[in-house]
């Protein structure tokens with residue numbers, strides 16, 4: 001057997017890594033246990049997985065995670081909705097790293113369950129104020145020029161349960177209506193050019209083929225800018241939950257517009273006033289007026305670790321990790337405080353920083369066992385600073401469900417347990 005890495009080599013490597021991080025405040029405490037400690041049978045004795053042959057290659061034609069990762073699953077909140085067909089579940093953000101959400105863990109939001117569509121029988125109709133109405137098969141779509149782009153999708157109702165105060169204990173539930181995958185699809189402007197858009201065209205209606213026939217109005221400027229008609233995510237066909245075989249990708253805008261199981265695009269000269277843009281996905285203000293067509297998802301961030309489902313386990317060195325995103329551009333900075341806002345430091349951003357995409361940040365810190373009040377705030381490429389929840393409530397009141405991008409607070413207690421709180 002090969003001998004394990006020497007603890008001193010290991011800790012030196014980690015120390016050098018840590019030293020490069022400005023302001024991280026590492027005391028240099030060692031992480032690896034000393035080699036002289038009482039012999040560890042996991043080192044000194046040969047384990048079963050080294051003794052016997054493993055499973056052959058033919059057992060898993062489509063791979064799944066290790067059986068030890070059973071906890072890494074989407075979860076719902078039982079009291080939130082009346083039926084599973086018109087419901088939502090949440091991405092386990094506290095179990096993930098990097099910026100890509102594995103396809104099987106992307107949160108789901110359906111208004112009429114998951115449509116089960118044979119791609120051979122799927123059609124996309126494009127009609128209305130066009131020179132030439134068209135019907136595309138999936139094969140037609142696959143013969144048109146395509147693009148690959150990584151974007152977040154956030155439901156406008158993400159964090160919606162937190163408007164009136166801290167409620168759900170876990171970033172999966174407070175922030176898990178977001179996912180971030182690579183889409184492959186045809187730019188909508190290519191399809192529109194094929195049909196020839198009339199000059200009077202101002203709005204489009206996108207409609208799904210699911211039993212809810214969900215539909216939304218989309219301004220033509222956005223349609224001609226960066227909208228994709230996607231057939232793949234993370235390199236393979238869309239998952240049924242995510243709209244197989246075809247969905248709209250509306251970068252940076254609220255998830256509701258990203259119509260799944262897309263079957264029809266109508267070109268018109270005004271919005272359709274669909275259910276999802278009148279009775280839903282509008283924001284009732286304190287004075288009784290409503291904000292409407294609030295498309296953009298403004299800059300937001302959350303610390304995913306530690307968080308209520310992922311408490312701190314040990315004193316000494318720890319990694320704080322989180323996600324930031326903006327529907328208006330890229331993330332230019334993330335600030336983190338461990339003491340409820342008295343001191344802020346710049347988080348270390350690692351991995352790709354992409355337009356309208358989740359961005360990963362870290363703070364490598366030393367925990368002495370004191371209470372922590374952890375917050376993060378994102379600054380995007382427009383210079384916008386993520387607001388506090390109080391600042392939001394001053395403008396928006398507390399009738400809202402949607403577009404809550406306020407700063408989240410986690411309270412880490414001396415025993416490491418972590419709770420969703422708000423501080424004044």
Ligand SMILES: Nc1nc2c(c(=O)[nH]1)N[C@H]1C(S)=C(S)[C@@H](COP(=O)(O)O)O[C@H]1N2
Pocket residue numbers: 106107108109110111112153154155156179207208209210212213214241242243254255256257258259260261
């Ligand atoms: N056809 C159709 N499209 C839909 C929906 C739906 O119920 N039916 N839900 C919308 C809502 S409210 C959101 S937030 C996103 C969720 O996408 P996801 O299930 O891939 O997370 O899809 C949108 N597109």
Ligand SMILES: [Mo]
Pocket residue numbers: 109154155156157255256
């Ligand atoms: Mo949504």
